[in-house]
Amino acid sequence: MSETVQEAGQDEQSVAGGGAEQAADAGSGSKGEADLVREGDIAGDYLERLLDLLDYDGDIDLDVESGRAVVSVEGGKDLEKLVGSQGEVLEAMQELTRLAVQQETGVRSRLMLDIAGWRANRRDELTELGRRTAEKVAGNGKTQRLRPMTPFERKVVHDAVAAVSGVTSEGEGEPPSRRVVVYRVE
Numbered sequence: 001m002s003e004t005v006q007e008a009g010q011d012e013q014s015v016a017g018g019g020a021e022q023a024a025d026a027g028s029g030s031k032g033e034a035d036l037v038r039e040g041d042i043a044g045d046y047l048e049r050l051l052d053l054l055d056y057d058g059d060i061d062l063d064v065e066s067g068r069a070v071v072s073v074e075g076g077k078d079l080e081k082l083v084g085s086q087g088e089v090l091e092a093m094q095e096l097t098r099l100a101v102q103q104e105t106g107v108r109s110r111l112m113l114d115i116a117g118w119r120a121n122r123r124d125e126l127t128e129l130g131r132r133t134a135e136k137v138a139g140n141g142k143t144q145r146l147r148p149m150t151p152f153e154r155k156v157v158h159d160a161v162a163a164v165s166g167v168t169s170e171g172e173g174e175p176p177s178r179r180v181v182v183y184r185v186e
Contacts, residue, residue, distance in 0.1 A: 031067070031107075033064060035105075035107075036064045036067070036068065036069045037062070037064060037069070038105070039069040039101050039105065039109050039111055040062035040063070040064065040069040040070070040071055040111065041062065042100065042101045042104050042105065043062075043069065043071045043097045043098075043100065043101055043109075043111055043113070044060045044062050044071060046097055046100040046101070047060055047071065047073060047097060047113075048060060050093075051073070051076070054082075056076050056078050056079065056082070057075065057076040057077070057078075058073040058074060058075050058076035058079055058115075059073070059074050059075045060072070060073055061073075061074065065112075068110045068111055068112055069109070069110075069111040069112070070111065070112045070114070071097070071111060071112070071113050071114070072113075072114045072115075072117075073113075073114070073115045073116070074116065074117065076116075079115050079116040080116055080118075082115045082116075083115050083116055083118045087118060087119070087122065087150070090113065090114075090115050090118060090119065091150060093113060093115065094111070094112070094113040097109075097111065097113055098110075098111055112152075119152070122152075122153070122156075123156050126149075126153055126156040126157050126160065127156055127157075127159070127160045128160075129146070129157060129160070130156065130157035130158070130159070130160025130161045130169075130180075130182075131160045131161075131163070131164060133146065133157075133161070133182050134160065134161040134163075134164035134167045134169075134182055135164055137167050137182045137183060137184050138164060138165070138166040138167045138184060141184045143181060143182065143183040143184075144181070144182045144183075145172065145179055145180075145181050146179050146180045146181075146182070147179060148173070148176060148177045148178060148179045149178070149179060149180065151175075154171060154178065154179075154180050157169065157180045158171075158180060161180070161182055166184060166185060167182055167183065167184050167185060168182075168183065168185050169181060169182045169183075
């Protein structure tokens with residue numbers, strides 16, 4: 001589809017630039033810093049318009065981390081409403097923002113949206129959960145299945161488990177019931 005055409009175009013640009021590393025990145029579908037900054041700008045504009053329509057205040061911060069655009073909305077008193085009780089509204093807002101970026105660029109976005117620091121706080125909680133679970137499994141050898149999680153949540157837990165020796169993790173099930181399973185390796 002258009003994503004494949006875009007990747008091919010990036011591959012040609014990278015080869016023309018002479019960078020073997022850039023060509024390898026483009027061939028794997030990763031975007032350059034300028035593309036990610038543009039995604040962040042488009043997302044920021046979209047979110048500003050949305051906040052204006054909702055009559056919410058918030059400061060928008062744009063960044064690039066780990067090969068993806070990261071957009072954060074901070075500071076408004078009503079922003080928790082845009083997160084929802086378990087982040088479900090935030091997930092929907094992220095998807096809408098990704099679609100707005102895709103509509104303008106023609107390429108699917110992997111941008112990450114955080115509102116009122118919820119995702120950053122959740123990352124800390126999940127890192128602790130992953131570490132504690134991994135240490136428990138390493139100690140008693142009993143496999144642990146965690147509750148179903150979003151892709152973001154599962155990635156954070158997998159990363160935390162990977163930092164503990166003697167255990168590993170894998171995904172099990174299909175969304176929305178997909179969960180992390182932690183087990184000891186012999």
